[in-house]
Amino acid sequence: MKILSIETSCDETAAAVVEDGVKIICNIIASSTKMHEKYGGIVPEVAAREQLKCIIPVITESLQPFFQTNSTLLHRSVELQSLRMKETIIKSIDAIAVTVGPGLIGSLLVGVETAKTIAFVTGKPIIPVNHVIAHMYANLVDSSFVIPGLTRNPSSFSTGSRLGGRDDNRKIQFPAISLVVSGGHTELYLMKSSKDLTWLGGTLDDAAGECFDKTARLLGFGHGGGASIQSAAEKFKVSSLKFKISLPRPMMHDTTLNFSFSGLKTAVMREWKKCHPGLDPGSSLKIDSGSTAGMTNAFAYKIQEAITDVLVKKTLRAANQFGAKSILLSGGVAANTRLREKFSILNSQFSIHAPDAALCTDNAVMIGAAALFNGTPTDWHSITAQPDLSVEI
Numbered sequence: 001m002k003i004l005s006i007e008t009s010c011d012e013t014a015a016a017v018v019e020d021g022v023k024i025i026c027n028i029i030a031s032s033t034k035m036h037e038k039y040g041g042i043v044p045e046v047a048a049r050e051q052l053k054c055i056i057p058v059i060t061e062s063l064q065p066f067f068q069t070n071s072t073l074l075h076r077s078v079e080l081q082s083l084r085m086k087e088t089i090i091k092s093i094d095a096i097a098v099t100v101g102p103g104l105i106g107s108l109l110v111g112v113e114t115a116k117t118i119a120f121v122t123g124k125p126i127i128p129v130n131h132v133i134a135h136m137y138a139n140l141v142d143s144s145f146v147i148p149g150l151t152r153n154p155s156s157f158s159t160g161s162r163l164g165g166r167d168d169n170r171k172i173q174f175p176a177i178s179l180v181v182s183g184g185h186t187e188l189y190l191m192k193s194s195k196d197l198t199w200l201g202g203t204l205d206d207a208a209g210e211c212f213d214k215t216a217r218l219l220g221f222g223h224g225g226g227a228s229i230q231s232a233a234e235k236f237k238v239s240s241l242k243f244k245i246s247l248p249r250p251m252m253h254d255t256t257l258n259f260s261f262s263g264l265k266t267a268v269m270r271e272w273k274k275c276h277p278g279l280d281p282g283s284s285l286k287i288d289s290g291s292t293a294g295m296t297n298a299f300a301y302k303i304q305e306a307i308t309d310v311l312v313k314k315t316l317r318a319a320n321q322f323g324a325k326s327i328l329l330s331g332g333v334a335a336n337t338r339l340r341e342k343f344s345i346l347n348s349q350f351s352i353h354a355p356d357a358a359l360c361t362d363n364a365v366m367i368g369a370a371a372l373f374n375g376t377p378t379d380w381h382s383i384t385a386q387p388d389l390s391v392e393i
Contacts, residue, residue, distance in 0.1 A: 008055070012031045017368070018372070027062075096126045177326075190322050216229050247305075248306065325350065340354060
C-alpha cells in the first residue's frame with residue numbers, strides 16, 4: 001500500500017510516499033528555518049505563507065518516482081502540474097495521509113485543505129494523523145530504504161526497525177515504552193502493540209526541546225537551539241571547569257511519569273550570574289574571550305546533562321513499571337547524541353530503538369507510517385485542522 005503523506009504542522013512543508021508503512025519511496029522537505037533566524041524564532045504567519053508557496057511543488061516532487069518520464073514538472077504551469085499530479089495519484093497512490101494537529105493553525109490549514117482537495121479530486125481515502133503520536137512510528141520505517149546521505153545512529157541502536165522485522169536483533173518487541181521528545185512535547189506512551197497505545201505522562205510546562213531552545217538563547221546562540229547546545233557541550237572538557245555550576249533535575253525523583261523543564265531556565269540564569277556577575281546572559285558569544293567561551297561550553301554541557309538525565313531516568317522508570325521489552329525514542333530531541341549515548345550504555349534488559357536523525361525532526365515519512373499502522377480512513381468532509389489536538393490517549 002502506497003500512501004502519499006503531507007506534514008505542515010510547523011515551519012516545514014513536507015511530503016513523502018511511503019509503501020507498507022516501512023519503505024520510503026520519496027521524502028521531500030522544504031523548511032523556512034533560515035527565514036525565521038532573523039526573528040529569533042518561528043513567526044506563524046510567515047511560516048504559513050511560505051508553505052502556501054511550497055506545498056504544490058513539494059507534493060509534485062514527492063511524486064516524481066511515479067512519472068513515466070524523467071522530465072521535471074516543477075517549472076511548468078500550475079495547471080499542468082495539477083493535471084499530472086491527479087493522474088499520478090489515481091494510478092499509483094492508494095491513500096492520502098495528513099497531519100491534522102497539534103501545531104500552528106495557519107500551517108495546519110495549508111496541509112489539511114490541500115490533502116482534502118486531493119482526496120476529493122482523486123477519490124482516494126484520506127487518513128488524519130496526530131503529529132505527536134506519528135513521531136514514534138518513524139521507528140518502524142526500515143532504515144535500509146532511507147535515501148542516501150542521512151545521518152546514521154550509533155551501532156548500538158536499532159534504527160528504523162521493520163515491525164516484526166526480518167532480523168530478530170532489529171525487531172521491536174512489545175510491550176514497549178515510547179518517549180516522544182520535541183520542541184513542543186515531552187510524552188511517554190505504553191505501546192502494547194502498534195495500535196494499542198496508552199499515554200503515561202507528559203510535560204506540565206516547557207518541553208525538553210523548548211528548554212534547549214530557550215537556554216540556547218540565554219547562552220547567546222540565538223535561534224541555534226539544541227544543536228548549538230550539543231555542539232558547544234562537545235567542546236567542553238571537564239578538567240577545564242574552574243567554577244561550579246549546579247543545575248537541578250526537575251521532577252526526576254518523583255513518583256509520576258510527568259516532566260517539568262520551566263525551572264531549569266531560571267536556574268541557568270541564576271548560575272550564570274553567579275559565575276560571571278558582570279556578563280549578561282545572551283552576550284557570551286559576542287565577546288572575544290577564551291574564558292567566556294569556556295564558560296559557555298561548560299553551561300551547554302551542564303544543561304544537556306540535566307535534560308538528558310531526566311529523560312533517561314523517567315523513561316527507565318516507565319519501562320520497569322510496565323515490564324517493557326523495548327524502548328523507542330523519537331522527536332527532534334531524540335537526535336541528540338548525548339541522549340542516545342546514555343541509552344546505548346544501558347544493559348541488555350531493553351531493546352533500544354531510534355530513527356535515523358533526519359527522521360527525528362518533522363517529516364512526512366512518519367505521517368505515512370502512522371497512517372498505515374494506526375490510522376483510520378475518514379470522510380474528508382469531517383476532517384479539520386486541530387491546533388490543540390490532544391496527545392493523551
